[in-house]
Amino acid sequence: METNNFDKIIKRSLDIREKYHQLEVKGNGKEWSLEEDALAYLTDAGLVGRNVMSHQKTWLKKDSPEELEHKLAENIWWLIVLADRTGIDIKEAMEKFLTKTENIL
Template sequence: MTANNSGLVAARDQALAVRALYEVLEERFNGKTWSLHELMIGFSNDVGYIGRLLLANDGTWGIDGDVDAELKHKLAESMWWLFVLADKLDIDLDEAFTTTMDTIRSGLEKTIERTAP
């Protein structure tokens, strides 16, 4: 965990604390916590809803409620899902994000340099 992404670390910690509360309720109501597949279905459902919210934002899909508020909520919730899934898969998302962005940025910078007029 790097100092550059301490916001990600704090967000992860908060996300996992919320997940722990959900797990208490899942155990009480279902006798078990959600599997990795169930978590992924929940995430996929929210991603699909973001697509509909983007259409609503463009005025091509009607929804009840405040589109901006819903988008903020679902985008934040999607980050929550990513932290939860990464935790279940034992992936350090902070490290993975930093490494991935460094690799992508380096490749883009080389391409821009190579294709400069």
């Protein structure tokens, strides 16, 4: 993925999160906290597991490739949001991670 494309994905992700914050304020009187965002991410991460199990036919739920695709992308979205909320530059963090892992292997 080119950096320019990743920049666009990050911007779109953060724009969407801002719209959700507006809905939270409207519905609950306040934006979700960082901890609530982290819990939402963990819930979606768990759903990835269930969808993969369904894909492998080891979970009783009907396999839905669209749902698995959606949840995988949603998890990436949450990670971008969490990085932003914690002051982490996700592009820099990815570069460090990839370089470190490549050097280990």
